[in-house]
Amino acid sequence: MKTQFEVGIIGGGIIGQSIAYQLAKEGVSVLILESNKIGNGATSAAAGMLGANSELENNDAFFQFAKESQQHYHVLRDELSQISQINIQFVDKGMYKLAMTDAEASALKDVVKYHESVEWHSKEVVLESEPTLSATIKGALYIPEDGHVSPYHVCAAFSKSARLLGATILENTPVHEIKKTVTNEYTLSTPVTDFVCKNIVIANGVWSGHFFKKLGLDAGINPVKGECLSIKSNDIGLEKTIFYDHCYIVPKGDGRFVIGATMVEDDWSTVPTIGGIQSLIEKVTPIIPSISSAQLIDTWAGLRPQTIDGKPYIGQHPEGENIYFATGHYRNGILLAPKTGLMIRDLILNRKQNEDYVKAFSVNRLQVQTMR
Template sequence: MKNNHCDVLIIGGGIIGHSISCYLNKSGVHAAVVEKQASGGKATQAAAGMLGVHTENEGVGKYHQFCEKSRDMYTGLAQELRELTSIDIGLSHFGMMEIAVKDEEKEALLLKKSTFRNLEWLETPIDRIPSLSDKASGALFMKDDGHVEPRQVCESFKRAALLYGGDLLEDRTVLRVKNNQGSFTVHLDSCSLTAEHVVVASGAESGQWFETTGLPNPIVPTKGESFSIKLRENYFNEALFFRDFYVVPKPDGRCIIGATSKPDDKTTNTSVGGLSSLMNLLFSLFPEWKEAAFQDFWSGIRPGTEDGVPVIGEHPFISNLYFATGHYRNGILLAPATGQLIEKQITKKPIDPSIQELFSPSRLAEKGEWTYEYSS
C-alpha cells in the first residue's frame, strides 16, 4: 500500500467487506480490507449460501426488490468472477422449495403465492422429493432463487479486488480510528494507515463502532448451528426451506442442514443440543436419512438488527464513515447489491432515495453524542 494510504479502508474481511472492495477497486477507487483473522472465516464460512429472496420476504416492497436485484446480480458475477479469478462460485439454477407441514404453514404459503404470482404451487412436493415424508402438505417452488458456495464467493471477490488494485491486510487488528474531520487515521496493532473513507463491515462485531460514534447499537448477534451429511444417492437438486430448518444440496454430494437461531449467543462452540434439535426436525420429515453419512458440524454468529433491516450507508454525524452490516442470514444474498450500494455512495453516483432511506444509519440517530476519536 503506497505511503500507508488508501481511498477507502474497510474493516472486516467477510463476504460483505470483500464485495465492497471489489466494486470500489473495479471503479478505480483504491480500497483496502483489514481483517483480524483470515478472510471469510466467520459468518461467511458458516452460511449455507441460500439466495432465498422469497423465503426472506412475505410481501413486495423495497427490501424485496433489493433482495431480488442482488440475487439477479449473481448470474453475471458467476461468469465475470470465474473469468477473472478462475473460481467457480457454485451458483445453482435449480430453484428453491418452501414446504408446508402444518395447516397454518400451508395457508401462509398460499397467501404468499397470491402475493408473488411468479411462484408455482406444488400440491404434492413428494413427487419431486421422493424421500420426503407424506406429512408435507404443499410447497411453493421458487424457480429463480437458489444458492452459491459462500467461501468461494468471498474468495473470488477478494481475489478480484486485488487484481483490480486493492489491498488486503489479514491477521491485523484495528485498535483505534481517529477522525480528522473528513479523513481518518486508522491505528492497527502493527502500523497506522490513513484513509479518506472508512467502512465498517465487521458483521456481528460491528456493534462497538455504533456505540463509540454516538449511535445506539442495533446489532443482535445470533448464533446459528449447522451440520452436513452425505446421502447414498442424489435425491434432489432444489434447496428446501421449512419453518424451522433448511436443506441445501451441494454439487459434491453434501447436504447442509441448518440452522439453529440463538439471539445474543456469542459462543463459538457447536452444542449437542443444537445439533440434536436439527436432527430431530430433519428425521421427522426424512426418516430414511438416518442412514446417511455424517460429515461435519459448525456454528457462526449472524449479525442481526433490532428492526430486521441491514444498516448500509453513511454515518449521520461523521462524514465519510460508512456502515455495511446487520444482514442477519441474508449476507450471502445481499453481498453484491451491498457492495454496489456502498460504491455508489462513496463515488456519489445516483441512488434510489427510498433504498438509501431504507438502510440508512440515520434511522438510529435518536440519542447520543460522538467524539472525534473513538476506539474498537
Template sequence: MRTFYDAGIVGGGVIGLMSAYFLSKAGIKVAVFEKGKIGCGASSAAAGMLGAHTETERADAFFRFAEESASLYPGLSAGLLEETGIDIQLVYNGMLKLAMTAEEAASLRDRAGKEPDVEWLSRDSVLKKESNLTEDLQGGLFIAKDGQVSPSALCRALARAVQINGGTILEGAAAGRIQRAEPSHYEVSAAGETHYCEALVITGGTWSGQLFGEVGISAPVHPVKGECLSIMPDGFRLASTVFHESCYLVPKSDGSIIIGATMEEGNWRAEPTIQGMSSLMEKAVSIMPCIKKGVFQKAWAGLRPAASDAKPYIFKHEGMKNLYAATGHYRNGILLAPKTGEMVRDLFLNRPVKEEYEREFGLNRRTEVKS
C-alpha cells in the same frame, strides 16, 4: 512511510469484500482490514442460499432489495470467473418451501396467486419432485429461479479480484484504534501500523457495534448464533433446496447436504453444541425421514450480525465526513451482498440510490424489535 487509501474497509467477510470489489472496480484504492482470515466469520458458516422468498412474507423494500441482489449473481459469477479463474459455484436448483399444515398451505397458495416466479405444488407434485420427503405434508411453493453459491469460493474470488484491481487485503489485521484526523482522513491502527484512509466503511459483522462506538455512533448490532451440520446421503439424493420454518436442507455439488440452522440470540460462542445438533437432526428427519441414514460429516457455528429489526445498516453518515457502513445483514449476507456492494459504491460516488433503500437501511430509521 505512510500508506494512504481512498477507502479503508473494516471487516473482511462477504459484505466487506463485496463492498471492496465494487469500489475497486470503480477505481477506488481500497484496503480491507480483517482480524482473522477473509470470510472466516458468519460468511464461512453460511449455506450459500439465494432465496428471497424464504426471508419475508411481504413484497416490501427489503424483498425488492433481496430480489435485485439475487439477480446480480449471474453477471457477478461470470465476471469473477473470467477475472480470477475462481468458480463461485452458482447453480439454480430451485427451492421448495413446504407446508406441513392446512394453515401453512392456505398461506402459500395465496402467495402463489399474488407473486410471480413462484408455483404452488400439491402434495403429490412435491413428492414427485422430491420422493424422499415426508408424506406428512400439504404441498409447497416451488421457486425455480432460487439458487445457491459456495460462500468460501465467493470470498476467495472477491478477495482475488480486489487485489487484481489494485486493492489491498490485510489478514490478521484487527482494527484496534480508529480515529478521525480532521479534516482529511481516518487513522486505523492494525497489524502494528497506522493506516491512513480518506474514507472508512464499517463492515465488521457482529463486531460492528463496537466499531461504531470507536467513531461515536450508537447503532447496536448483536449476535444471533446459528449452528449447521453436513451429511453425505447413503442411497438417496436431494435435488432442490428444501425449507420449512427455520430449517433448510441444501444439496451441494459434491452430493452432501447442509442442514441448518439454529438461532440463539446474544450468544457470542461460535461452537456447535449437542443441543443444537440434536434439534437440527430432529427437524431434518421430520422433513426427510431417510436423512437419518446419512453419514455425518461435520458441524459448525457462526454469529449472524443483527440489528433489532433484523434489517441491515447500509448508509453514508450525514454528520461525519466520509463514513459509511454496511453491516447487520443477519442471515442474509450472501443473498444481499451484491446489491449491498453496489449501494456502497453508489453512496461513495454520490450516484443515485433508491430512496426506499436509503430509508429502509439508514442509520436513523424507525426500528422495531422483530420477534
C-alpha cells in the same frame, strides 16, 4: 508498505469483499483490514441460500433490494469466474417450502395469490421430482428464483478479483481504533502500522457494534448464533433446497447436504452444541426419514449480525463524515452482498442513489422514527 488509501474497509467477510471488488473495478485505491482470515466470520458459517422470496414477506424496499441482489448473482457468476477463475457454485434450481399439514398447505396456497414468482405444487408433483421426501407431505410452494451459492467461494472470488484489480487485502490485521486527522482523513490503527484513508467503511459484521459506540452512534448489533451440520448419503437425492419450519436442507455440488440453522439470541459462542444439532435432526427426520443412516460430515456455528428491526445498516454517517456502514445483514448477508457492494460504491463515488434504499437502510432510521 503502502499506508495511504482512498477507501479503508474494516472487515474481510463477504460484505467487505464485495465492496472492495466494486471499488477496485472503478480504479479506486482500496484497503481491506481483516483481523483473522478472509471470510472466517459469519460468511463461512452460512448455507449460501439466496432466499429473497422465502425469507422476506413484505413487498417493500428491503424486498426489492434483495431481489436485485439475487439477480446480480447471474452477472457475478461469469464476471468473477473470468477474473478470478473461481467458480462461486451458483445453483439456480429453486426451493421447495413444504407443507406438512392441511393448514400449512392452505396458508402456502394463499401466498400464490399475491406473490407472482411462486407456484403451488401438489404432493404428487413434489414427490415426482424429489422422491427422497416423506410421503406424508401435503405439497409445497415452489420458489424458482431462490437458488444458492457457496459463501466461501463467493468471498474468495470477490477477494481474489479485488486484489487482481489493485486492492490491498491484509489478514491478521485488526483495527483497534479510528481517529480523525487534521486534514479530515481517518487513521485506522492496527498492530502492524497506522493506515490513513479518505473514506472508511465499517463492515465487520457482528463486531461492528464496537465502532458504532466509539463513533457516538446508538445503533446496536446483536449476535444470533446459528448452528449447522453437513451430511452425505447415497439414499438421499435432492435437486432443490428444501425449507420447512425455519429449517433447511441445501444440496451442495460436492455431494454434501447442509442442514441449518438454529437461532440462539445473544450468544457469542461459535461452538455448536449437542442440543442445537439434535434439534435440527429432529426437524429434518419427518421430512427425510432416510437421514438416520446418513454420514455426519461436520458441525459448526456462526454469529449472524442482527439489528433491532432486522434490516442492515447500509449508508453514510448521519453527520456527513466520510464514514460508511455496511453491516447488520443478519440472516441474509450472502443474498445481500452483491447489492450492498454496489450501493456503497455509489455512495462513496457520489453517484445517484435509490432514495427508498437510502431511507430503509440509514443508520439513524430508528432514532428518526422514535422522534416522530
